[in-house]
Amino acid sequence: MTAPEGRLAADEGRRRPPTAQQFVLGELRRAITTGRLRPGDPIRQESLAEELAVSRVPLREALKTLQGEGLVTYQAHRGYFVERLSLDDLREVYLIRELLEAEAVRRAVARLTDEVVEAAEQAQAEVERAAAAGDVLAMAEANRRFHMTVFEAAGLPRLVRMIRTLWDSTDAYRSVYYGEEANRRRVVEEHRAALDLLRRRDADAAVRALAAHRTHAVTSIEAVLPPP
Amino acid sequence: MTAPEGRLAADEGRRRPPTAQQFVLGELRRAITTGRLRPGDPIRQESLAEELAVSRVPLREALKTLQGEGLVTYQAHRGYFVERLSLDDLREVYLIRELLEAEAVRRAVARLTDEVVEAAEQAQAEVERAAAAGDVLAMAEANRRFHMTVFEAAGLPRLVRMIRTLWDSTDAYRSVYYGEEANRRRVVEEHRAALDLLRRRDADAAVRALAAHRTHAVTSIEAVLPPP
DNA sequence: CTCCTGTATTTTGGATCCAATATTGATTAT
DNA sequence: ATAATCAATATTGGATCCAAAATACAGGAG
Incomplete structure (x- = not known):
């Protein structure tokens, strides 16, 4: 071999x-x-x-x-x-992500260090570069790094592992989402807003912002899913 | 669905x-x-x-x-x-369970049917029988059926699968918990209380009761875990 | 023509064998 | 003695072969 x-x-x-x-x-x-x-x-x-x-x-x-x-x-x-995700499956994955990621973000904000914020900012810079270039794959990768950086700051490795698995299970559909120029722009803006709330240590607002972020994604993906 | x-x-x-x-x-x-x-x-x-x-x-x-x-x-x-679970691992598993099971119970209560309540009652009867007989293995099995019956009523198969996996990951320690006569009695009582709240469709109270139920378990297991 | 049936082919499940890596233990030099 | 080195052994990783099951297909009865 x-x-x-x-x-x-x-x-x-x-x-x-x-x-x-x-x-x-x-x-x-x-x-x-x-x-x-x-x-x-x-x-x-x-x-x-x-x-x-x-x-x-x-x-x-x-x-x-x-x-x-x-x-x-x-x-x-x-x-x-x-795996062929049905609409119900997709919604369920995002519901579970909501539950887990909300907790992860709260914990992360509570113990956020400057290093973490900086790492998130770097990931965001890469997201913006990829978004501008229309590089869907690089954007998906950087987006993931952006979110995982925050989640990992929660200091709960198992929780992060489960979140990562949930992301994996919908990866096949994520590239579809980033394919749209409008979606890429929205992701960039929403990340900027979330990053700002993190800097201000506003956990509740950050959780709400990221929930909206997810909702936009799932709504957009739903639209292109083949009808059952 | x-x-x-x-x-x-x-x-x-x-x-x-x-x-x-x-x-x-x-x-x-x-x-x-x-x-x-x-x-x-x-x-x-x-x-x-x-x-x-x-x-x-x-x-x-x-x-x-x-x-x-x-x-x-x-x-x-x-x-x-x-896998050797550390204290932190154990607490993390129970934290994640809290997040997922709370949602499952809320959804379950919202669409609870008499059949489900009946199935839970049957599982509880078996729990009580096993508790009285001191049959640890049977009790663990019936206890699991009791909880899963409720969770499954939520109609979210992926969520239930994840909860089940979390249970699996701590199974090795659960038998320890049931080994104690006092714990077995407490489980029986807490189940009865939870069952009553389910019958009355009181989601919030049921969630609280089951949270306390979990806390008792994790506290008791912590006590017997080998020190790091 | 449709439906069943038996057979051939494809595909997966499992066993065995060999290769690659890690672990153990002896040996020697310091 | 202790530590480093290297051979011997144990254990895992992977390839190949065979068995079991499912699928595809051909032919015949109704």
């Missing part, structure tokens, strides 16, 4: 060649979030393994991980399928 | 002999929750697979699932270990 170029593994700080399984995991995530594998698609292990130049064993373990994250579903003896 | 198609459900309602992987998953859960595998223990694949009379392949896939659920941790090239 040849070690591929990939180093997107965000795991432990160990400097080690990634295992085939970690490589496959990253590739699968990318394939799903970029739409290369589309919601509802069955995942054929043989061909996919061949394409990634690994055997089916690490592929299957990676799929189990993705199943746990809700990116794919599994039926015994029938295989894995890219 | 109780999802008639239930894509999130584990078995899709099909009556089929379990795969080795499903069998192993169940056995591992039991081994961890009953303390047969204890927090911090490394999981030796070869011997465990032999003991369960399967190869390492389905074992490893089951472990990946448990990793996603937080019951085991994983380090590349070093293997899997039964």
Whole structure:
């Protein structure tokens, strides 16, 4: 097994060649979030393994991980399928995010340091650059970093992990959202407002602002979802 | 929307002999929750697979699932270990449960049917029987059914799945809690009170009661956790 | 033509084997 | 003794092979 170029593994700080399984995991995530594998698609292990130049064993373990994250579903003896979110599913994910992220933001504001604010500002700068350039992928990445920076300041690693998993499960639809110029502009503005409220340590207002931010996203995504 | 198609459900309602992987998953859960595998223990694949009379392949896939659920941790090239919850971890899990379960209860109360109340009452009857008999395992099972019955009435399958995962991650410590006669009696009483509030559709009071219920549990478990 | 049935093919599930990495233990120099 | 080094062993990671199940397909009965 040849070690591929990939180093997107965000795991432990160990400097080690990634295992085939970690490589496959990253590739699968990318394939799903970029739409290369589309919601509802069955995942054929043989061909996919061949394409990634690994055997089916690490592929299957990676799929189990993705199943746990809700990116794919599994039926015994029938295989894995890219998760197809219904409208209800999407709303539910955003409802749960609301519950978890509100708490994360409150805690984060309570113990916010200048370093965190600065990191968020840097992420926001990248968001604005990507938004202007129309670079959807970079924007999604920077946007995520912006929010996670704040959440992580809460000092609740499990909570952050769950939030991250929820984000993952809707990644496939996020690129759609950023595809629209108007949405990109709105994200930039809403982030600026949220950042300002964070600087002023106004937890309640920040929570409200981010709730609205999410609502805009889900409403916009709902509009382009295929009818059931 | 109780999802008639239930894509999130584990078995899709099909009556089929379990795969080795499903069998192993169940056995591992039991081994961890009953303390047969204890927090911090490394999981030796070869011997465990032999003991369960399967190869390492389905074992490893089951472990990946448990990793996603937080019951085991994983380090590349070093293997899997039964998760050892710190005090902070335990408190964090209960905090997250608070956030999610409060919402689930509110939604459940809003659409509560007599069937659900009846199912909860039946589960409670079993809790009381097991509590009297000192049957810790049966009590844990019935207790879980009691709560899940209510949560599921919320009609939010993903939310329930996450709550269930959180419960799983602390299962190893729950049996400790039920080991105490006084705790068992308190659980019975608190359930009765909660059930009464549900019958009266008093969401706020029910949420408060269940929050106190959780607090008692976490406080009691904290007391017996080994010091860091 | 439709529906069933049995068969061939595809696809997934699992077992075994080999390779890569980590751990252990002995040995030696300081 | 202690620490470093290197061989021996144990354990995990991955590839290949075979078995079991599902799907696709062809042919025949109604």
